[in-house]
Amino acid sequence: MAADIRDVTNQPPLLVDHNTVTSDLALVDAVTRHASPDVVADLAALGAQASSAEAREHGLLANQNEPVLTPYDRYGHRVDEVRFHPSWHWLMKRGVGHGLAATPWTSDSPHPHVRRAAGFFAWSPTEPGHGCPISMTYAAVPALRVDDAIAKEWTPRLASTSYDFGLRPAADKRGALAGMGMTEKQGGSDVRANVTTATPTSVDGEYTLAGHKWFTSAPMNDVFLVLAQAPGGLTCFLVPRVLADGSRNQLDVVRLKDKLGNRSNASSELEFRTTWAQRLGDEGRGVRTIIEMVAATRLDCVLGSASLMRRALAEASWHVAHRSAFGGLLADKPLMQNVVADLAVESEAATALAIRLAAAVDRADDPHEAALRRIALPLAKFWVCKRTPAMVAEALECLGGNGYVEESAMPLLFRESPLNSIWEGSGNVNALDVLRALSREPEVLEAWITEVGLAQGEDPRLDRAVHAVLEQLADSTTLEVGARRLAGQMAACLQGALLVRFAPAEVADAFCASRLGSGYGGTFGTLPVGTDLAAIVRRATPLG
Structure with missing residues (x-):
């Protein structure tokens, strides 16, 4: 009996040696x-x-x-x-x-x-x-x-x-x-x-x-x-x-x-x-002098939050791929697939936008890239960093009680998850910076329209979301009180445009349906019926 008690079954192996670059x-x-x-x-x-x-x-x-x-x-x-x-x-x-x-x-x-x-x-x-x-x-x-x-x-x-x-x-x-x-x-x-x-x-x-x-x-x-x-x-x-x-x-x-x-x-x-x-x-001229340092640290806030999402997603998808419950692998359960797929869509959208911003730094001499960086940094800083705590919390829940203990590293990630939304300007500061850029530098709106316009006609939900942003911008009397909503919509449109252009069709479709379409439930795991959940989960699960 003692030997049976000491046998360990149905516990996922430690997630190591999967290469955080090449397996992502x-x-x-x-x-x-x-x-x-x-x-x-x-x-x-x-x-x-x-x-x-x-x-x-x-x-x-x-x-x-x-x-x-x-x-x-x-x-x-x-x-x-x-x-x-x-x-x-x-x-x-x-x-x-x-x-x-x-x-x-x-x-x-x-x-x-x-x-x-x-x-x-x-x-x-x-x-x-x-x-x-x-x-x-x-x-x-x-x-x-x-x-x-x-x-x-x-x-x-x-x-x-x-x-x-x-x-x-x-x-x-x-x-x-x-x-x-x-x-x-x-x-x-x-x-x-x-x-x-x-x-x-x-x-x-x-x-x-x-x-x-x-x-x-x-x-x-x-x-x-x-x-x-x-x-x-x-x-x-x-x-x-x-x-x-x-x-x-x-x-x-x-x-x-x-x-x-x-x-x-x-x-x-x-x-x-x-x-x-x-x-x-x-x-x-202190603010003007240090503003380039602020811009670079804001990029790292976006990268840091996106990387926390990715680490949390890796831990969650790895766990459900190796843990069985109620007669089968968690990864094969339709509702768990929905949750992990939704987390994967969030992570891929954050990754795509973060690396796009880094590419704008490499091409800083290009006027479009410079203007896009100016507007997209506070947009991404607001949106990606604000989405991270909820995303990491949901990933932690995928591990159940195992995710709540320190050895899993999930509590470490969860405690870290609000930081980047505060550092280098809180959500309000970045949302208001978006308004400041739009009012003082007209080229930034043109850069945003050009960037999202590269995906025009590829998905009607994205097209409608872009149109909704332009309608909101037309009413100057409500811009400040609605600055967070505007920043979130503009950032989501940038993410949607990148995914529609470059991501697998099932990822782009899930993003547009849940982040840009109607009926999003507000919690992860509410992707619409018909989404290719299994394909999204496979793409996101680390290779052991």
């Missing part, structure tokens, strides 16, 4: 479409490592062993150091080593940002917290370019594929990481309410800062872009963690935030007291 058909199709099969092949080693049992274990350990702040050393000297678990360093070394930080900005590849986006998508859900410093490092370079001398000094360091942890002068390190500090406790997203002050020194372009920053992730990074009030108004500054002479800049880590998720990442409050800084751009 939606990702492979998007990368091939916007880049080439060579990029997929180049990322195969990353995908293999990301899906390994070793990476899965390090991801769990990095979250279970949170960073620890040491404000003083044993003798009472202020050090403000954060200690991380070895698994954090294991993940960071490989993420940076695979070129997921600022490497694309110095690459001579024809598709560096698509490659990096696909790699970030495939790697970051291994453990999402460490994606934050990698993302900020990627995003810093466009802002640095406002000053040629600063950009030439810092870009090669940030673009390095060497992870070199520790507080030393950046010139002495094999690679560097960047962070940013914009928000303050009294303003949040309203950065013009910042009260941190910047006082010029006797040296042109150098200042001392005084103030408190409410959210600054990864305080052990080597350099930060921050906003502060200079005599000429809100200005962007570069703040190194360690000065060129080896002394530590006056930057106090007040505390680490105790967060819902993203727990492996050290998000902190900082205080500046006579903190040395270099001005980046002109005084009073």
Whole structure:
């Protein structure tokens, strides 16, 4: 009897060694479409490592062993150091080593940002917290370019594929990481309410800062872009963690935030007291200077949320493919097929839009691509990030009670799922940014119409949805109160157009019927009768 009790049956094997790049058909199709099969092949080693049992274990350990702040050393000297678990360093070394930080900005590849986006998508859900410093490092370079001398000094360091942890002068390190500090406790997203002050020194372009920053992730990074009030108004500054002479800049880590998720990442409050800084751009032009960094981090919010969807979908589809109940495999039950297929449609739509945005970065010199990126980034940031928590929760439910325990990694994904909707502007901020772009830059609406117009006539539900958006735009009196509805509709139309043009017919049909048609039930698992559910599920299930 004891031997029978110890026998384990009807439990799915651990989802490992499925290659998060090459086994993801939606990702492979998007990368091939916007880049080439060579990029997929180049990322195969990353995908293999990301899906390994070793990476899965390090991801769990990095979250279970949170960073620890040491404000003083044993003798009472202020050090403000954060200690991380070895698994954090294991993940960071490989993420940076695979070129997921600022490497694309110095690459001579024809598709560096698509490659990096696909790699970030495939790697970051291994453990999402460490994606934050990698993302900020990627995003810093466009802002640095406002000053040629600063950009030439810092870009090669940030673009390095060497992870070199520790507080030393950046010139002495094999690679560097960047962070940013914009928000303050009294303003949040309203950065013009910042009260941190910047006082010029006797040296042109150098200042001392005084103030408190409410959210600054990864305080052990080597350099930060921050906003502060200079005599000429809100200005962007570069703040190194360690000065060129080896002394530590006056930057106090007040505390680490105790967060819902993203727990492996050290998000902190900082205080500046006579903190040395270099001005980046002109005084009073801080928002304009840092806006390119914001755009790049918004892209990573979309990629990060889409990748969480994909990881959650992989876990759910794998589970139901190996778990039996009520006389058969869960994957063969019509209602479970509907749920997983619906999750798969959501994931593929997010993947297609995220990689399309990365392709726009690669083609930034094209006016259409630049205008599309301007409008599609806040649209996607609003819509994809807002859809993620509900999607991940439904995927967790597919595993039943097994999905509610930490070992499954599903709680980690669920806690992470709301983050990207908040970071770099909440839903309202992004929806209002859509209105701002539409009112000030008429070319962005033309770019959106052109992009969705490439699928015109292919599906009447998509055509009707596009027409409904244009009708809503015609009534200026209701735009602000309806900004979320408008942003969601515009983003869904972009997704629908991409799927109608490029996805398998059953995926595109399911999306248009459920997201653009009438009668959508509001919960996952409500695809209409007649949808080829089995084909959609097969496409989404990892290959074991």
